[in-house]
Amino acid sequence: xxxxxxxxxxxxxxxxxxxxxxxxxxxxxxxxxxxxxxxxxxxxxxxxxxxxxxxxxxxxxxxxxxxxxxxxxxxxxxxxxxxxxxxxxxxxxxxxxxxxxxxxxxxxxxxxxxxxxxxxxxxxxxxxxxxxxxxxxxxxxxxxxxxxxxxxxxxxxxxxxxxxxxxxxxxxxxxxxxxxxxxxxxxxxxxxxxxxxxxxxxxxxxxxxxxxxxxxxxxxxxxxxxxxxxxxxxxxxxxxxxxxxxxxxxxxxxxxxxxxxxxxxxxxxxxxxxxxxxxxxxxxxxxxxxxxxxxxxxxxxxxxxxxxxxxxxxxxxxxxxxxxxxxxxxxxxxxxxxxxxxxxxxxxxxxxxxxxxxxxxxxxxxxxxxxxxxxxxxxxxxxxxxxxxxxxxxxxxxxxxxxxxxxxxxxxxxxxxxxxxxxxxxxxxxxxxxxxxxxxxxxxxxxxxxxxxxxxxxxxxxxxxxxxxxxxxxxxxxxxxxxxxxxxxxxxxxxxxxxxxxxxxxxxxxxxxxxxxxxxxxxxxxxxxxxxxxxxxxxxxxxxxxxxxxxxxxxxxxxxxxx
Amino acid sequence: xxxxxxxxxxxxxxxxxxxxxxxxxxxxxxxxxxxxxxxxxxxxxxxxxxxxxxxxxxxxxxxxxxxxxxxxxxxxxxxxxxxxx
Numbered sequence: 001x002x003x004x005x006x007x008x009x010x011x012x013x014x015x016x017x018x019x020x021x022x023x024x025x026x027x028x029x030x031x032x033x034x035x036x037x038x039x040x041x042x043x044x045x046x047x048x049x050x051x052x053x054x055x056x057x058x059x060x061x062x063x064x065x066x067x068x069x070x071x072x073x074x075x076x077x078x079x080x081x082x083x084x085x086x087x088x089x090x091x092x093x094x095x096x097x098x099x100x101x102x103x104x105x106x107x108x109x110x111x112x113x114x115x116x117x118x119x120x121x122x123x124x125x126x127x128x129x130x131x132x133x134x135x136x137x138x139x140x141x142x143x144x145x146x147x148x149x150x151x152x153x154x155x156x157x158x159x160x161x162x163x164x165x166x167x168x169x170x171x172x173x174x175x176x177x178x179x180x181x182x183x184x185x186x187x188x189x190x191x192x193x194x195x196x197x198x199x200x201x202x203x204x205x206x207x208x209x210x211x212x213x214x215x216x217x218x219x220x221x222x223x224x225x226x227x228x229x230x231x232x233x234x235x236x237x238x239x240x241x242x243x244x245x246x247x248x249x250x251x252x253x254x255x256x257x258x259x260x261x262x263x264x265x266x267x268x269x270x271x272x273x274x275x276x277x278x279x280x281x282x283x284x285x286x287x288x289x290x291x292x293x294x295x296x297x298x299x300x301x302x303x304x305x306x307x308x309x310x311x312x313x314x315x316x317x318x319x320x321x322x323x324x325x326x327x328x329x330x331x332x333x334x335x336x337x338x339x340x341x342x343x344x345x346x347x348x349x350x351x352x353x354x355x356x357x358x359x360x361x362x363x364x365x366x367x368x369x370x371x372x373x374x375x376x377x378x379x380x381x382x383x384x385x386x387x388x389x390x391x392x393x394x395x396x397x398x399x400x401x402x403x404x405x406x407x408x409x410x411x412x413x414x415x416x417x418x419x420x421x422x423x424x425x426x427x428x429x430x431x432x433x434x435x436x437x438x439x440x441x442x443x444x445x446x447x448x449x450x451x452x453x454x455x456x457x458x459x460x461x462x463x464x465x466x467x468x469x470x471x472x473x474x475x476x477x478x479x480x481x482x483x484x485x486x487x488x489x490x491x492x493x494x495x496x497x498x499x500x501x502x503x504x505x506x507x508x509x510x511x512x513x514x515x516x517x518x519x520x521x522x523x524x525x526x527x528x529x530x531x532x533x534x535x536x537x538x539x540x541x542x543x544x545x546x547x548x549x550x551x552x553x554x555x556x557x558x559x560x561x562x563x
Numbered sequence: 564x565x566x567x568x569x570x571x572x573x574x575x576x577x578x579x580x581x582x583x584x585x586x587x588x589x590x591x592x593x594x595x596x597x598x599x600x601x602x603x604x605x606x607x608x609x610x611x612x613x614x615x616x617x618x619x620x621x622x623x624x625x626x627x628x629x630x631x632x633x634x635x636x637x638x639x640x641x642x643x644x645x646x647x648x
Contacts (some may be wrong), residue, residue, distance in 0.1 A: 066618075071599075074617035078591045081622045085587045088629045089580055093636075207619065211608030219609030237603070237614040247596050254591075272647045277636060281629040288622050295618040551573055552645040 006375035007146045014184050014379045015161055018386070021180055022165030022173045030418050033170030034101040034398050035268045040175055042275040046282025048175045049266045051182035051387040053080075053257075053283070054290060055131075056138020059185060059384035064359030066298035067305075070228070070236035073298065075246055075515075079253025079452075081284060081291050086258040086460075088280035092267040094467045096276035097550040101268060102395075103261040103459060104403040110466040111474035112543055114408055119481050121399045123458040124261045128392040128399075129432065131260075131451035135392070136437025138385040141357060145327055146378035155437035158386060163430045166390045166397075167423045174390045175269060181383040186289055188380020192364040192373050193293050196300045199367060206296035214303075224299055227306050232345030236302070242505065248516030255522050256452025259460035262391040265398075273553035301363050308366060309352060310343045317341075320365035329355035389433060397426035450492055453518025457484035461525040469530075470547045476533025484525030491517045572643040579635050583628050591621040 027033040040048070058080065066073030098106055104124055108117025136155055143154020165173045190206075197209035201220060213219055224236045234240045257263065266283075267276045308318070314332060324330040331353045332341060344350040361381065364373045401422035406413055413421075458481045465472040465480075495503040495514045505511055512520055538544075549555075594602055599613030607615050640646035 071614055071617060074595060074614075077618055078595055078621050081625050082587065082591050085584070085625050085628050089583060089632055208608075210619070211610045211615070213609060221609050221611070221614075237611050239599075243596060247592060250592065250596065274633075274637060274640070274647060277629075277633045281626070281633055284626050284629055288626050292619050292622055548569070551576075552569065553640055553647055554645045556647060 001371060003146075003371045003374050004148070006372045007378050010372070010375045010379045011147070011382060014180075014383060017180050017184075018161065018177045019164060021176045022169045025172050025176045026168045027170035027172045027419070030402070030415050030422065031101075032172045033419055033422050034402060035265070036170075036172040036175045038269060039271055040269045042270050042279035043282055044175070044179050045266060045270050045275070045279040047182040047286055048178035049263065049279065049283035050286035051178040051185065051383070052174075052266060052391040053263055053287060053388070054182075054185065054384050055388035056135050056141075056381065056385035058290065058294075059189065060138055060141065060360050060381050061357050062360075063294040063297040063301065063363075064356035066295055067302045067359050068356050070234065071239040072241045072246065073295075074239075075249040075253060077291055077295060079250045080257055081287060082250070082254040083257025084280055084284040084287070086254060087263065087267075088277055088284075090464055090467070091258060091264065092276040092280045093273045093553065094550045095264060095463070096267050096270065096273050097553060097556045099268075099556055101265075101402055102398050103264050103463070104399060105407075106466065107459075107462055107477070108403065108407065110543065110546070111462075111477045112540060113474040113478070116474050116478050116481075117403055117407060119478055120459070120462075121403045123454070123481065123485060124399045124403075125396055127260065127451050127454050127458075128262065128395045129436070130454065131262075132389055132392040132396075132429075132433040133436035134451075135385045135389040136433050139382065139389070140437050142361070142378055142381040142385065145324075145361060146375070152438050155434055158382070158389070158437070159430050159434040162386055162390050162393065162433075163427060166393050166430065167426045170422065170426075171265075171269060171394055174387075174394055177390065178387045181387040182286060184383040185380040185387075186286070188376045188383070189290050189293060189360075191376060192367070192369055193297050193300075195369050195373065196304070196363070196367045197296065200300055200303065206293045206300070210296035210299055220299055220303065224303055227303070227310075228345075231306070231310065231343060234345075236299070242511050245505070245508075245511055245513050245516055248512045248519040250516075252456050252516050252518035252522070253452050255456035255460045256454075256518055259455035259458070259463070260451070261399075261455075261459065262388075262395045264459075264463075265395065266391075273556045297360065297363060301359050301366065304363075304366050305354075305359075306343065309341045311340055313340050315339065318365075318368075320362055323365075324358055324362055329358045393426055393429045393433065396429040397422050400425035450496075450514075453488050453492060453515070453521065454485060456518035457488040457521025457525055461522055461529055465526070465529055467547065467550065470544050471533060471538055472529065473533045473536055473539045475536040476529040476531075479532045480525040480529030483528050484521045487524055488518050488521035491521075568643055572639065572645060575639055576636070579632065579639075583632055587625065587628055590616060590624045595621050 031037055062076055104117050104120035107120035139158035140151040140155045143149055144151045165177050193206040197203050197206040201209035201212040203209035203212045214223055221237055228236050270276050270279050333351050335351050341352055342349060343352045364377055401418055405421050406418050462477045462481050492514045595617035599617060602613035603611040605612040
C-alpha cells in the first residue's frame, strides 16, 4: 500500500479515537471543565502532561534543529526538561494545596487583588496565543505534506477536531485525549528511531546508538564531527554560540517551562499534594523518553543526510528529495553546473537549502523505512500539535470564563452559565488560533521560544515569591510582572519585528539573544518585586496565614470538595 | 500540630530544595555548559562527556532528582504528621 492510503488510515483511526474519548469523558460541571474533576490518577496525569507539553516544536522541529545546530541545540534539550525539576520542587505541590482552578486564581487570591488577577489573565492569554500560533502552523505543515491538501484545509480539519473535544470535554475531555495522544506520539517517534538505530549502529536503543559505533567501527559522533569539518561546518559536538548566551537561553527555557500556565494547571487535576509531586516525576519520565531520543535522531539523520546528498549527482536523488522539493522545503541550485550536489558550510558555494522542520518528517523516508512508519509519523506529529493546542485553548477559555467573568464581572453567575461562557470562549479561541495557523507569524520553534521568555519573565517569579516569601505583597508582584513582561516583550519585538536586520550578537544587550532575554526579564522581575514590596505595606494577616497553610500538604483533598 | 513543628518541617523542606537544586544546577549549567569544554576531554562511550551531559546526561539526572524529592518529602510528611492519609 502506498504512503497516502496508510496515512489516511492511521490518521483517521487516531482521530476517531480522540473523538470517541471526548464523547465518553465530556464535562458536566465547571469543576470537570476546569480541572477534570480533580481526580486524575498521577500516572494518567503524567502522560497527559507529557502530551500537553510536547508540542509540534518538540515532535517536528526539535530533532531537526539539533541536527543542524549540533551542540548548540542542547539548550532545547536541557531547557525543556530542566524546568520540570523547578515545577516539581517549587510549584506543583503548593499550587495543588492551594486547590483552585487556574494560575490567575492563585495570583489573584495570593495578592488579594483583582488588578493582579487581571495582569495574570492578560499574561496567560498572551502567552497561550503566542504558543498556539506555533502549534497550528505545525498542523498545517504536517497536513500539507502528508494528506496533500492545502495548508488552509489542514488547519481547518485540525480546528474542527480540537473544537470538538476542547469545547465538549473541557479539561476532562482534554486529559484523557492527551493520554491517547501521548501513546500515539511516543510510538510514532520511537519506531523510526529504533529502526534507524538498528540500521546504523546495530543497537536497539537510540539513546545508546547515539554513543555507539557505526558499521565501519568508528564512533557515530566522531564520524559526524569529521564529516562536518570536511564540508566546512563547525564540529557537531562543539558549539559556535557564546557561552553566556547559551546559559541565558537554557535558563529562559527552563524557567519558562515552569511558568507556562497550560503546564501548571495540569497539577491542579490530581487528588492530593503527594500526587502532584509524583505526577511531575512521571511527566518527566515520559518526556525524557522523547527528549533523550531526539539527539540520537538528530545525529542519525544528519549522518544519513550528508551520506545521501553530499557530492552525489542530482539525477540519482531518491523520491523523498523531489517530494520535499515540491513543497519548497528543500531547494537545490546548481551553482557550478556540475550536476552534483555540493552541500557546504560556506554559503557562497553551498547549493542545497534544507528546512530544519522536515528532518523528523522526512527521516523515515531518508532511511527507507516502510510506508506505514511514514504514515505513523504524520499521525504522531498531529497528536503532538493537537494535544498542546487543546491545552492552550483551555487556558484561554478558563481565563475568560473563570478569572474574568466569574471572578470579576459577574460573581453571581450560575454554574450552567459559567460553563456556557467557558465553551464559547474555547470556541472563539479555536477560531483565533486557526487564523494564526493560516497566516503564521513565524517558524514553529521560534514563535514557541518567545512564549517561554514571556512566561519566565511574568509568572514564575510571582508564583515562587508567593509561596516562599510571606512578606511579598501585591504592589511588588504587580510591578514585577508588568516590568518583567514589558522588558522582555520590547526586547523581542525590537529585534524580531522592528529591526530584524540588527538581530545579531554585536547589537544584543550584554550579548543575550532575544531567545535568552526571558532569563534577564525574570531577574528584573525578582529584583523589582522585592524592592517595591519592601517599601509598601505587608500583606494582610489572613494572606500570610494562607501562605503558611499551602506549605503543608494535609487538607488538600478536603479543600477541593468545598468548591 | 504546633508552630515549632511546622517551622522545623519547612526548614527541612528548604534544605532538601537547596541540595537538590544545587545538583540540578551543577549537571545542567555546570557540566553541560560552563565546564563542557573541560569535560569534553573525557568520553562516555563514543560521546564527549560535556556534550553528553548537555544532550542526554542532565535529563537522566533531572528524572532521578524528582523521584528522590518525592521519596524524601513523603517520608518528611509522615514524620511531621502533615501527610494526607
